[in-house]
Amino acid sequence: DQQVKQNSPSLSVQEGRISILNCDYTNSMFDYFLWYKKYPAEGPTFLISISSIKDKNEDGRFTVFLNKSAKHLSLHIVPSQPGDSAVYFCAASAWGNKLVFGAGTILRVKS
């Protein structure tokens, strides 16, 4: 039973356009959400996070939106760049508990 789901295995976007990566969760106890980015043959790197007391967090080209009632979060990348091509993992944790990861979405940004 996957508590964190990324239903799109892959996404292809033109350079300069917006990339939207989606993530759904089932555990209502989750109160902290993170996005990680992973290039081939490297470990994941932290990108951006949001706590459940907020509905939006921005960091440069990256914005994460949280909709608690829908148990849904999304990562927006604007504008998308070829260097953004990677696997993106959504992760969530509950109070004092460990991270649960989604299966990942492969983003390809075409130039």
Add this chain to the structure above:
Amino acid sequence: NAGVTQTPKFQVLKTGQSMTLQCAQDMNHEYMSWYRQDPGMGLRLIHYSVGAGITDQGEVPNGYNVSRSTTEDFPLRLLSAAPSQTSVYFCASSYPGLAGGMGEQFFGPGTRLTVL
């Protein structure tokens, strides 16, 4: 500052062999974790530690042992390797995050393990 280091980068084992994957961090992080990444499964937690001398099981602990004798090191032992343990293994470390849980984790480069 080397961050999180893992050795070896690649390993091939025969069924039944044992081995230890090494992980070290130089950031004085309290939390350390081991994950495995399999196609379509994302990252799944094997074991984790919230400090020296304290370890606990994650989602997929069977067939693996860990110990945490120092803050810096967190080795993962495969007791008797099986083909189902063919995977990419990542070690991670972090300070406690918001609400005391695991915060932003720093990952090592991974160990690609094949069990024949």
